[in-house]
Amino acid sequence: MNEFQKFLLIVSAFLAAYFAPLGNPRVQTAILEGFHMLQEYAREHVLFCLIPAFFIAGAMENFISQRSVLRYLGKGANQLTAYLVGAISGAILAVCSCTVLPLFMGIYRRGAGLGPASAFLYSGPAINVLAIILTARVLGWQIGVARAVGAIAFALVIGLLMATMFREEEAQRQKTIESVTEDAGGRTLLQTTVYFGVLVSILVFAAWARPPEKSGFFYAVFTVKWYIVVALLALLAWVLAKWFARDELVAWKASSWEFAKKVLPLLFGGVLVAGLLMGRPQVDAGLIQSRYVAGLVGGNSLYANFIASVVGAFMYFATLTEIPIVQGLLGSGMGQGPALALLLAGPALSLPSMIVINSILGPRKTVVYISLVVVMSTVTGLIFGAVMA
Numbered sequence: 001m002n003e004f005q006k007f008l009l010i011v012s013a014f015l016a017a018y019f020a021p022l023g024n025p026r027v028q029t030a031i032l033e034g035f036h037m038l039q040e041y042a043r044e045h046v047l048f049c050l051i052p053a054f055f056i057a058g059a060m061e062n063f064i065s066q067r068s069v070l071r072y073l074g075k076g077a078n079q080l081t082a083y084l085v086g087a088i089s090g091a092i093l094a095v096c097s098c099t100v101l102p103l104f105m106g107i108y109r110r111g112a113g114l115g116p117a118s119a120f121l122y123s124g125p126a127i128n129v130l131a132i133i134l135t136a137r138v139l140g141w142q143i144g145v146a147r148a149v150g151a152i153a154f155a156l157v158i159g160l161l162m163a164t165m166f167r168e169e170e171a172q173r174q175k176t177i178e179s180v181t182e183d184a185g186g187r188t189l190l191q192t193t194v195y196f197g198v199l200v201s202i203l204v205f206a207a208w209a210r211p212p213e214k215s216g217f218f219y220a221v222f223t224v225k226w227y228i229v230v231a232l233l234a235l236l237a238w239v240l241a242k243w244f245a246r247d248e249l250v251a252w253k254a255s256s257w258e259f260a261k262k263v264l265p266l267l268f269g270g271v272l273v274a275g276l277l278m279g280r281p282q283v284d285a286g287l288i289q290s291r292y293v294a295g296l297v298g299g300n301s302l303y304a305n306f307i308a309s310v311v312g313a314f315m316y317f318a319t320l321t322e323i324p325i326v327q328g329l330l331g332s333g334m335g336q337g338p339a340l341a342l343l344l345a346g347p348a349l350s351l352p353s354m355i356v357i358n359s360i361l362g363p364r365k366t367v368v369y370i371s372l373v374v375v376m377s378t379v380t381g382l383i384f385g386a387v388m389a
Contacts (some may be wrong), residue, residue, distance in 0.1 A: 026287065030276050033285040037275025037316070038268060044318060045207075049099040050264070052203035057106035058256030059199060062248065063192060066111045066177060072137065073112035073175040086116035087123045087155040093200065094267045096318060097353040098267055100124035100261045105360050111177045115163030118369060121357070123155035126348040130211065130218050134323050138212075142388065143336065146341050151379050154344060158372050159194075165368060183378060191243050192314040198239060202232045209320045263356055270352025274316045293329075297342075300335040300385030302378070308338035312346030313370060316353075322346050337385020345377040 005302075021027050073082050100121060108117045114216070127299060136144020187195070208225045211218045223229075240249060279286030296307045317325070326339050349370060358366040 005085075028278070029285050030287045033279045033283065034272045034275035036283075036285075040271045040280060041268075041271045041316075041318075045096065045098065046264075048206040049341075050102070050260075050267075052199065052206060053095070053102040053255045054098050054181070054260045054263075055252075056199045056203060057102035057252075057259045058252050059196065060110055061255040061259075062251050063187075063195070064110060069107065069111040070174075070177070073116045074177070075171070077112060077113070077116075078090070079115075082113060082116040083119050083156050083159050086112070086119035086159060086181065087152065088126070089120060089123075093124050093204065095124050095203070097125040097316070097348060097350045098271075098356075099203075099207065099301035101265055101267075101353060101360075104151070105259060105263070108360065111174075113163060113174070114166055114365070115159040117159075118162040119155045119159030119323070121369075122158050122348050126151040126154065126344065128320075128347065130209065131320055132345065133218075133321065134211065136321065138323050138327055139330070139339065141344070143263045143340055143384075146340050146384050149346075150340070150344050154170065154348075154373070154376055154380075158369070161372055162365070162369060166365060181275075187243055191239075195236075195243070196241050198232055198236045202229060205229050205232065206360065209318075211320070212324075221374070262359065266355045266359060267352045270355040271316060274351040276312070278311075278315050291332075294332040294334065297329065297338040298333040298335060300337040300382065300389060303380055303383035304335055304338045305341045305378045306374075306384065308341040308381060309345040309374045312342035312344075312377070313349040313374055314351050315346055316350040316352060316375070317346050331359045335380065335385050336388040337381040337383075339381075340384045341377040341381030344380060345373050349373055 022031075071077060072085055093100070095103075095321065103124065104117060104121045107120065108114075112120075132144055132148045132151075135147050205221075205225045205228045207217075208222055210222050213219060244252075277286050277288055279288075279290075284290045293307075293311055297304045297311075312322075322343060326334070326342060327343075330336075330339055354370060355368065357369065361369070
């Protein structure tokens with residue numbers, strides 16, 4: 001940040017503080033709602049989602065060789081394999097738009113190409129198997145199938161377009177990465193695989209969301225998830241004691257802390273602002289009232305689909321919360337097309353995630369990535385709405 005940008009930031013903060021209508025009851029409620037959302041985020045996502053993600057990102061930094069990342073996700077990798085790995089690995093994790101960020105940062109810094117990394121960035125929060133199943137059961141099989149197909153296609157297309165649009169910058173970055181490539185660790189491939197498998201499993205089960213129905217496989221796993229997590233933590237302790245040296249563990253801790261320092265302040269600020277503007281899901285207490293949003297997304301016009309995509313992109317959705325929100329909006333007159341547009345843009349993006357993505361990719365790539373998600377969601381929603389009509 002240069003001096004002029006710092007000056008603008010200070011002036012903006014001064015003007016906001018000077019002219020804020022703090023006497024307005026709606027503004028007072030929205031400010032409180034922002035802190036409620038931040039508290040909810042801290043209670044439900046930091047300990048069991050973000051912290052495991054930070055440790056996985058730190059492990060990537062220290063225990064995966066750049067040569068391995070470049071082989072499967074870098075410039076010299078088979079492109080079909082690279083994009084499929086990016087999309088499928090994100091789908092396996094099934095994390096929210098914020099939890100995926102440390103993992104994205106980890107593989108991107110380690111040498112993954114912009115295209116496969118972008119596919120991973122979208123697929124992680126968007127291709128959530130449980131969310132897609134519940135979408136089909138609650139909102140109808142048509143929108144559930146459309147969400148599944150659209151999310152997979154989005155991950156691949158967005159990755160390909162990002163790589164194509166920034167190919168010159170990406171080629172230069174890959175040359176820089178290749179010049180400092182080194183191998184990491186003295187463990188066998190099996191030991192490294194077990195280690196990362198345990199870390200990812202801890203993240204998956206600790207973040208396992210409670211399904212709305214108290215029956216079926218997903219609810220059965222939810223009821224025993226903490227027993228599974230404790231068993232996995234015990235296995236992790238054994239792995240660390242047997243296969244890792246003390247200096248490696250110190251380096252892992254330092255890298256994980258470095259990721260946390262870079263991501264958490266931006267996320268917390270973004271969540272606070274998102275709560276101020278939109279309020280928590282299913283709580284109409286932000287500056288932007290939900291009845292206005294519902295009125296804008298009625299029918300299946302281009303305008304309605306675009307508004308649904310933009311609102312979805314800026315809102316923060318915890319895992320599975322997008323489904324009851326869309327269900328309520330459909331009951332208020334929302335069209336089928338805008339509903340799909342919101343489901344494709346909402347879980348994959350949020351204001352907090354945009355702020356962090358900008359710190360990783362820079363403004364140009366971030367704007368392009370967000371624009372691709374919004375435009376593709378709008379067009380897909382428009383087509384789906386026309387088909388359903």
